[in-house]
Amino acid sequence: IxxxxxxxxxxxxxxxxxxxxxxxxxxxxxxxxxxxxxxxxxxxxxxxxxxxxxxxxxxxxxxxSKPYAFSARPWELKKTETIDVMDALGSNIRIDSKGLKVMRVLPRLNEEINEEWITDKTRFFWDGLSFQRIDKPYKRVGKKLVKTTWEDAIDLAKKNLISNKPEEIAAISGDLVPIESVYSLKKLLKGIKVKNYDCRQDGSKISGPRERWLFNSTISGIDESDGCLLIGTNPRKEAPLLNSRILRQSRNISYQLGLIGAKCDLTYDYELLGQDPKIVQEILEGKNSFCDKLKLTKKPMMIIGQGALTGDKGSEFLDLCIELAYKFNFINNGWNGFNVLHTAASRAGAMSIDFIPEEEGKNTEEIIDGCKAGLIKTIFLLGADELHLSDLDNCYVIYQGHHGDKGANNADLILPSAAFSEQNGLYMNTEGRVQESVRSVFPVGEAKEDWEIIRLISEALNLNSDFQTHEGLRKKIYKEYPNLDPFNDFQRNNRPKRKDKNDIKGHKFSEAITNYWFTNSITRASVNLSERNNYTQKRDN
Missing domain, CATH: 3.30.70.20 (Alpha-Beta Plaits)
Incomplete structure (x- = not known):
């Protein structure tokens, strides 16, 4: 500033x-x-x-704005109304561009989501779209990546996908990928009978109907709540605008607020119940003092972070939280306060089209282990930059993305794609609301839109893609998944169904976001956010 x-x-x-x-x-x-x-x-x-x-x-x-100062005149800018993908809220923003360069990002009014605010990460990430970009296809020759043509790159992808058995191929989608791209990849994998694919880069164990893994009370519904139980989450890092709504509600003297997880500064007072996931079981059995406070509430919310749902017992822990929701008014007539908070913009959309492993398929952790053990011979990374991949000498890595980040560093074949601001795409936010991201500038260099690259590979494999245009792809998606049409009215979710309680012994919480300023490949390339991160690190040390 x-x-x-x-x-x-x-x-x-x-x-x-x-x-x-x-x-x-x-x-x-x-x-x-x-x-x-x-x-x-x-x-x-x-x-x-x-x-x-x-x-x-x-x-x-x-x-x-210091980064934008004296860089352009307002009348020189092309203004594009779109949405943010730096977190899972789907804040409404306006991207101002000049030629092929994004110059600034401003908020748009949407009372249901971000009101008139945006986070600093959203406001200042834009310079990251100009640095460390992949603008040409690359293939690995020896230990070096060398430039190649699109024809050669598509042919290499084809050879590595048809030369292996279906069980030896896997795919993982990233956090910034639009629904159309994930859908296209799923159709390609189905065509070659691959069952190993996943969108949960962080190892989260969410699955099942959408009401089990969405923010059911809605973001604006926070204003109706009279209590909140945070479980394994730090909303100040994971969704600062959502945290601001909780802050305003917490000023009500009768608002009951508790946290099960690591102690942190959330900008408001709360009762720290501890870090052990078993505390949920204690509350369910009425053995915790916070039970008395929950009994006073009529519309309490439960917010479960992704850090609470990782590990082998993540699914069982989610079932336990659903049981707790039914016991203490979190779910009652006219109110559904059971909420799962996402951190990745594309996660909910990918989950809605079932981009999770089929029966007998491998999840993210099993795929990575399979790559290291030589059981997975080819892995397709669709913008997946948050994985810890190394020593994959026996696995051919195809990376499709827009930044030279972690995914590209381990790749044997790189297919340059457009960033979210360079292609039209659908995203579902953490509450299940589908919105459209609108292209503000064109892709850099020889980069292509995600869905188009996957279509070229499908055609090389002689698979019937059923669509030749982006409009045709969308019509196919709307026909198969009518709830993904952004022009349909937003529908509230059903109540999650109870399941038999299972033991959660050994379950531990993890930290969903370790560095708020570096959560994806765009932010890690941003000089603006690097300076902000450096200041934060210097202050903490």
Whole structure:
């Protein structure tokens, strides 16, 4: 944030935002009368994940965007209304571009999701779209990656997909991939009878009907709740705008708020119940003091993070949470407060088209183990950059993506694709709302849209793709999955069904996000976010 405090009129909008919306109390005033000044605390800077919103709030330009300053004139910019993919909320944004370059990102009003705010990661990631881009196909020759043609790259992909048995092939989709691309890949894999595919890069064990893994109360439904139990989640990192809504509700003196998980600064007070997942069982059996507080609530929410659902017992733990939801008013007539919070923009959409292993198929962990053991001979990574892959000498890695990140570093064949801002695509947010991401600029170099690359591979394999255009692909998706049409009315989810309780002995929580500023390949390429991360690391050390 760039400051020109000689312009300041002391309206205190930024001060009120800091205390009421972000909850960090970082900005205040010193002096009185004519000597009054707006400033941060002594030797401190603005550190909130939402701090950039004061740029939009300032009516006189005393607070402006430092990365964007003097880089373009507003009338030179092409304005594209689209959605954000930096987290799973699907915030409505406007991307301003000049030529082939994205210049800035601004929020759009949507009271149901992000209201008029966006996170700092969303506001400042845009420069990452210009760095470390993959603009040509590459193949590995010896230990080096060398440029190749699209014809040669498609032929190599074809040879490695048809030369192995179906059980020796696997695919994993990433966190920024639109529904159309995942659907296209699934159809390709079905055509060659592959059953090993997964969209859960982090090893989450969510599965089953959508009401088991979506935010059922809806994001705006937080405003109706009178209590909240957080389980294995840190919403300040995983969804800062959702955390801001909880902050505002927590100011109600009767609001009951508890956390089962690691202690963290959420910008509001809560009762820390402990870190052991077994505490859920204790509450279910009425052996925890928090039970009395839950009994006072009529519309409580339960928010389960992805960190609570990883590991071998993740599915059993989810079943236990559903049982708890039915006992303590989280689910009752007219209210469904059972919520699973996603961190990846494409996860809910991929789950909705069942991009998870079939019966006898392998999940993410089993696929990686199979690659290392030589049981998986070819793996297709569709924008999957969060995997820890190494020593895959016996496995041929095909990577389709837009940044030279972790996935590309381990690849034997690289197929350059468009980033989310360079192609039209559908995304389902954490509450199950389908929205369209609209192309704001064209792909760089020789990069192609994801679905088009997969169609070329399908044609090389003599598979009937049933579509030749993006519009045709969408019609096919809408016919098979009518709930994915963004023009249909948003429907509330059903209640999750109970299952038999199983033992969760040995289950542990993990941290869904270890570094808030580096959660995907675009943010890791961003200089703006690197500087923010460096400051955070320096402060913590």
């Amino acid at each position: 760039k400051t020109e405090m000689t312009r300041c009129i002391h309206c205190t909008r930024c001060v009120r935002f800091s205390s009421e919306i972000s909850g960090n109390h970082e900005i205040g005033s010193i002096g009185r009368g004519n000597d009054m000044e707006i400033t941060t605390y002594l030797n401190s800077s603005v550190e909130s994940e939402l701090s950039g919103n004061v740029i939009d709030l300032c009516p006189v330009g005393a607070l402006t």
